[in-house]
Amino acid sequence: MGDAGEIRWPRGILPSAPGSRTTRLELFYDLVFVFAFLNVTTVTAGSLDLRGLVRFLVVLALLWWCWSGFAALGNVIRTDQGLTPLIGFALAAAVFVLALSLPKAFVDHPGGLPGPVVFAACYFVVRATQVAVFLWAVRTDREVRRRMPVLILPLLIATGLILTAALVPQRFFEDGAETGLRLTLWVGALAVEYGAGLAQHRAGWTVLSAGHWAERHALIIMVALGESIIALGLGPGTTAALPLTWPVIVAALLGIGVVAALWWAYFDTLALAMEQVLHHTRDPRTRAGLARDVYTYLHLPLITGVILFALGLKGLIHEGAAPGTPQWGVPLPGFDLLVLHGGVALYLLTLVLLAKRMLGATRWPSIGGVVLLVALVPAAARVPELAALGVLAVATVLVVTLQTTVDAPWRRHVRQVALEEQRAAEAEQTRWRGDYL
Numbered sequence: 001m002g003d004a005g006e007i008r009w010p011r012g013i014l015p016s017a018p019g020s021r022t023t024r025l026e027l028f029y030d031l032v033f034v035f036a037f038l039n040v041t042t043v044t045a046g047s048l049d050l051r052g053l054v055r056f057l058v059v060l061a062l063l064w065w066c067w068s069g070f071a072a073l074g075n076v077i078r079t080d081q082g083l084t085p086l087i088g089f090a091l092a093a094a095v096f097v098l099a100l101s102l103p104k105a106f107v108d109h110p111g112g113l114p115g116p117v118v119f120a121a122c123y124f125v126v127r128a129t130q131v132a133v134f135l136w137a138v139r140t141d142r143e144v145r146r147r148m149p150v151l152i153l154p155l156l157i158a159t160g161l162i163l164t165a166a167l168v169p170q171r172f173f174e175d176g177a178e179t180g181l182r183l184t185l186w187v188g189a190l191a192v193e194y195g196a197g198l199a200q201h202r203a204g205w206t207v208l209s210a211g212h213w214a215e216r217h218a219l220i221i222m223v224a225l226g227e228s229i230i231a232l233g234l235g236p237g238t239t240a241a242l243p244l245t246w247p248v249i250v251a252a253l254l255g256i257g258v259v260a261a262l263w264w265a266y267f268d269t270l271a272l273a274m275e276q277v278l279h280h281t282r283d284p285r286t287r288a289g290l291a292r293d294v295y296t297y298l299h300l301p302l303i304t305g306v307i308l309f310a311l312g313l314k315g316l317i318h319e320g321a322a323p324g325t326p327q328w329g330v331p332l333p334g335f336d337l338l339v340l341h342g343g344v345a346l347y348l349l350t351l352v353l354l355a356k357r358m359l360g361a362t363r364w365p366s367i368g369g370v371v372l373l374v375a376l377v378p379a380a381a382r383v384p385e386l387a388a389l390g391v392l393a394v395a396t397v398l399v400v401t402l403q404t405t406v407d408a409p410w411r412r413h414v415r416q417v418a419l420e421e422q423r424a425a426e427a428e429q430t431r432w433r434g435d436y437l
Helices: 022-044 048-075 084-100 117-135 140-145 149-166 175-197 210-234 245-267 269-278 282-297 299-313 316-321 334-359 363-373 384-404 408-436
Strands: none
Touching: 022 048, 022 210, 022 299, 022 363, 022 384, 048 117, 048 175, 048 210, 084 117, 117 140, 117 149, 140 384, 149 175, 175 245, 175 282, 210 245, 210 282, 210 299, 245 269, 245 334, 245 384, 269 282, 269 334, 269 408, 282 299, 282 334, 299 316, 299 334, 316 384, 334 363, 334 384, 363 384
């Protein structure tokens, strides 16, 4: 995409700027995805098996692609100015209805509207509007017009596959075959969307503001971590009528301990360092490639790891507080334990990949932590569930602490640069406010 000053922007659309940050309206969009992530977790918790997990991964990947469209659009135009807020509210409503349809997205239950069709229609509305607004905003850019098919064709093919999946005639298949065909078509839609994403930087999209791009993805990680706290506290039902016992308090403290360690592993230094590298990368194509690989693609398994951990936590406090449950709970089923440990292991492994791709660094303590978490699964399967959570918490905190210790010299430098940037921005804002407000 050409320079923002060379494009004739339509009335009602204002271009973003290299120093832009996340707007409050974009945080409003994220509130809808809080519900969407929570609904995905709740639906999957009701059928926690291999097929349910595959559905979970496919739906989460489609939701992530919708969210990525919001992030990309907000990096090009000011989402809180002109006509854009009205479009954003309409899209947020469509995402909310899409989230409501998730429990019926694969299997259409009798009564009410057909869930698969509602999901397909909402997905098309969200993605088509995102692409249409982008093309409308930069329609005078010759490069974008020349490569318009790279944006439009994948959208039409992917949404066509999802709509075809929704319209599969049930009478032609048994329940299992119908669901399998629908899932296959959805995976095909994912392949089209994510495959086309590899060519997006050649379709005119660039990262205008590195700070906005990094901040948007950091905030969605916060949303996912919040989802794990909600899953720990709510479970499958209310805990208001259940007794407050020591096992409940211990489970809460252990769960928060793991979430805090996951926060530290990403936000304390790594997120700051990645943003600094993105700022330092001046070549538009190189920057777009880093943004795509590190943020659009590799942040998906990061989100997936957190939500898998939330899925494993769901109901743990509720079961621990139930009068009929042994004091420290019963051993977790093998699949639940794999999800719990696997979520944290996937999160740590993704951090290793992020550091390698963005910084060229190998995080050996985190690699050892992934191996440790996998090795602890057989032992955790033989102890009560709260003890298993304790083992996971100790292992996670230990790994993150060791990684932080190893990174100490580099960590001091990265955080000092971030502090100096923050102080410079605050000084400039104070000067401007003193002159004009």
